[in-house]
Amino acid sequence: MPQLFRPGANTLARLALAAIAIVPAGLLLLIAVVTRSGATTGEGRFVEQPVPFSHQHHAGELAIDCRYCHAGVETAATASVPATHVCMTCHSQIWTNAEMLAPVRASLASGRPMAWRRVNRLPDYVYFDHHAHVNNGVPCAACHGDVRRMPLTRQAAPMTMGWCLDCHRAPGDRIVAADRRFEAAPYQDRSAADRRAARATTIAIARSGRRLTDCSTCHR
Structure with missing residues (x-):
């Protein structure tokens, strides 16, 4: 065979x-x-902007408060980007003829807003409220990283659902005292006041009966 x-x-x-x-x-x-x-x-990516704005210089070296440019962060869902006249508050006095600031001067002269490009973007089906977070003790650095060290702004976190849920499951790990909410410093450097604020907020959330991991918290 x-x-x-x-x-x-x-x-x-x-x-x-x-x-x-x-x-x-x-x-x-x-x-x-x-x-x-x-x-x-998108974690770690840089987005090209009309002007190479440096958080390292403004927030780090000059120690300008986040709220000076992002005025809506305490009162609205969006943090907002600065209008041209906010930039010109300083730059009408210093670096007035700098080549890199030509788009800012053109915006002021024409009345057309600067076309800043979004760095941190969530899907349209996700609801995120800035003021609900910062007013409850979540510092800017928890999501945006240490911008004091960013010559150009990059996306510091993955912004995925799993990443958000990690925080919602244990919010006390990131909450800081009221006077540190708008610091650009890493939130991991926690003080006794930070721990007290985190404990108080965690207790308040538990008493409210809200579950931060419910789908309706972010998907409305």
């Missing part, structure tokens, strides 16, 4: 069976890595 299988057939069969198990697992692992990488989430 002629031989139906060659001597290496058993090896090929074993390799095929192994591939059936390994290839799908490898694809799932690759998909998981890609979806969590900065290429997908």
